[in-house]
Amino acid sequence: MTCEPAEPLRLDYLIRGGAIHPMTGETYHSVGVRGPEIVAVSADADGLDDLAGIGTAVVDAGDLTLLPAFADSHEHLMEASRNTLLVPVDQARSVAEFTGLVADAARAAAPGKWILTSIAWHESNLAENRLPTLAELDAAAPDNPVLARRGGHLAVVNSAALRAAGIGPYTPDPPGGTIGRLPDGSRDGVLEARAVYQVAAFAAGPSRAELATALGTTSAAYAALGVGTIREAMINLDELLAYQDARDRDLLRVRVRPMIRVGSELTEDAAIALIDGLGAGSGFGDDWLRIWGLKLVLDGGAEGAALEQPYASDPGNSGHLDWDPDVLTRVCAEAAGRGWRIGTHAVGDRALRTLLDVYEAVAAQVGPLPPWTLVIEHGMLSDAAQRDRAVRDGFGVTVQHPVLWNMASEMLIGWGPERTRRVAPLDQWLAAGADLAAGTDLVRPFNPMTNVWGMVTRGTKSAGIQGAEHAISVATALELYTMGTARLNHEQDRLGSITPGKLADLVGYPVDPLAADPDDLPELTPAFTMAGGQVTHDPDKRLAK
Numbered sequence: 001m002t003c004e005p006a007e008p009l010r011l012d013y014l015i016r017g018g019a020i021h022p023m024t025g026e027t028y029h030s031v032g033v034r035g036p037e038i039v040a041v042s043a044d045a046d047g048l049d050d051l052a053g054i055g056t057a058v059v060d061a062g063d064l065t066l067l068p069a070f071a072d073s074h075e076h077l078m079e080a081s082r083n084t085l086l087v088p089v090d091q092a093r094s095v096a097e098f099t100g101l102v103a104d105a106a107r108a109a110a111p112g113k114w115i116l117t118s119i120a121w122h123e124s125n126l127a128e129n130r131l132p133t134l135a136e137l138d139a140a141a142p143d144n145p146v147l148a149r150r151g152g153h154l155a156v157v158n159s160a161a162l163r164a165a166g167i168g169p170y171t172p173d174p175p176g177g178t179i180g181r182l183p184d185g186s187r188d189g190v191l192e193a194r195a196v197y198q199v200a201a202f203a204a205g206p207s208r209a210e211l212a213t214a215l216g217t218t219s220a221a222y223a224a225l226g227v228g229t230i231r232e233a234m235i236n237l238d239e240l241l242a243y244q245d246a247r248d249r250d251l252l253r254v255r256v257r258p259m260i261r262v263g264s265e266l267t268e269d270a271a272i273a274l275i276d277g278l279g280a281g282s283g284f285g286d287d288w289l290r291i292w293g294l295k296l297v298l299d300g301g302a303e304g305a306a307l308e309q310p311y312a313s314d315p316g317n318s319g320h321l322d323w324d325p326d327v328l329t330r331v332c333a334e335a336a337g338r339g340w341r342i343g344t345h346a347v348g349d350r351a352l353r354t355l356l357d358v359y360e361a362v363a364a365q366v367g368p369l370p371p372w373t374l375v376i377e378h379g380m381l382s383d384a385a386q387r388d389r390a391v392r393d394g395f396g397v398t399v400q401h402p403v404l405w406n407m408a409s410e411m412l413i414g415w416g417p418e419r420t421r422r423v424a425p426l427d428q429w430l431a432a433g434a435d436l437a438a439g440t441d442l443v444r445p446f447n448p449m450t451n452v453w454g455m456v457t458r459g460t461k462s463a464g465i466q467g468a469e470h471a472i473s474v475a476t477a478l479e480l481y482t483m484g485t486a487r488l489n490h491e492q493d494r495l496g497s498i499t500p501g502k503l504a505d506l507v508g509y510p511v512d513p514l515a516a517d518p519d520d521l522p523e524l525t526p527a528f529t530m531a532g533g534q535v536t537h538d539p540d541k542r543l544a545k
């Protein structure tokens with residue numbers, strides 16, 4: 001009797017040479033990939049040579065350092081993708097440039113078609129440091145409704161948009177919103193909070209197919225920066241379908257873990273009905289597209305965060321809470337009881353204190369929950385007692401240095417220097433024993449190495465170093481940005497480190513970030529990115545077979 005020899009393990013990729021930092025504390029010098037998975041690692045560059053055969057791409061990468069691909073704990077890929085289909089007023093540096101871009105779009109559009117702008121603009125980037133006026137938008141687009149949303153809470157529109165939305169001189173403000181007026185009582189085209197949605201409801205946006213195509217292009221831009229996974233921080237159900245289209249058309253170049261929005265504009269019954277109607281639950285999907293859970297928003301950002309002490313720039317204002325805490329508790333308890341994971345946006349210290357009360361009440365009602373079930377999104381302002389509560393109760397925190405990097409100047413005005421310096425003190429959270437997962441929240445492809453540099457130096461875009469004492473090490477920053485997010489996604493057994501049996505999500509850099517001067521990191525970009533054994537970025541064909 002003879003025995004057939006076992007099928008030899010033939011690698012698809014054997015990558016050998018440079019340092020391989022698996023995020024487990026060791027260093028390897030070769031890694032083997034077969035199908036979507038890492039199947040072998042070795043401390044020796046030639047340690048896996050026996051596993052190479054015909055069809056194996058042998059990659060000599062002695063000049064590269066390999067890391068697990070980055071996993072962003074909180075980013076808005078859908079919004080970033082949609083922005084590519086919108087008028088790019090975020091590139092304007094003056095009101096004339098802004099209205100010129102709107103005018104170009106209006107000339108190219110059929111009369112009556114809505115002109116929608118990117119939401120990623122701010123008047124502080126315009127030379128005049130003011131919003132475009134209704135009259136300026138009317139001149140730019142006399143025959144097309146224009147909706148220029150700025151972030152989530154403000155928009156400017158033209159007269160055609162007000163007409164299309166049925167808003168006249170006597171239309172009342174919606175609850176929780178304002179439709180702005182000039183001193184003479186006429187409309188000024190500025191919409192705040194709920195009024196933005198009142199008008200946006202009339203504006204037809206990009207189609208599902210257009211969004212799916214844009215998700216492909218934009219996800220490729222993230223992959224080119226070394227990203228393997230994005231936890232998508234807020235979508236509705238139509239947008240989930242666009243994600244499914246993109247996945248079915250094999251367009252996604254990063255893994256996506258969506259959070260489905262449960263809006264504070266809903267009544268308690270409507271919120272619970274929405275959750276009941278979702279059908280699927282947290283964890284449903286596959287390795288490329290898997291639902292993370294629900295997303296709720298408790299307060300604003302730099303301009304609306306619920307603070308314990310008033311705004312430095314406005315002593316009568318301490319921000320807003322978007323949910324009644326008792327309603328939020330009941331909605332979260334219903335969701336957690338059905339097995340949903342919940343991430344709640346809480347930026348200010350008053351929002352964080354309220355959210356801790358809510359989550360503690362939910363946990364008391366529903367019983368013990370696995371780690372990373374009730375998640376604090378941002379928690380930017382915190383005190384030691386709040387951090388201790390989050391740790392004791394097992395509520396993980398997603399942290400995004402790029403928000404401080406981007407918004408420090410606005411925070412210095414609104415929150416003052418003392419609070420700005422202690423935004424997201426990662427050292428303090430870690431000293432308290434917190435579960436953290438790092439991400440960006442910038443609504444555009446952002447170099448993860450700039451983020452790592454920021455966590456390590458507390459550097460910002462235009463306001464220097466803020467709170468140097470809260471810096472963490474490069475190794476810790478990388479860990480939070482790989483394994484941290486894998487734990488957040490309940491995928492620590494499949495992603496987050498270079499370990500046999502895990503998915504082959506790898507990124508190769510021409511500099512070893514663990515050995516480099518941190519100031520060499522912000523501009524560092526990868527030579528290649530791989531996700532699940534598929535090459536998602538390889539401009540120099542380093543992985544070519």
Ligand SMILES: [Zn+2]
Nearest residue numbers: 074076233441
């Ligand atoms: Zn966000």
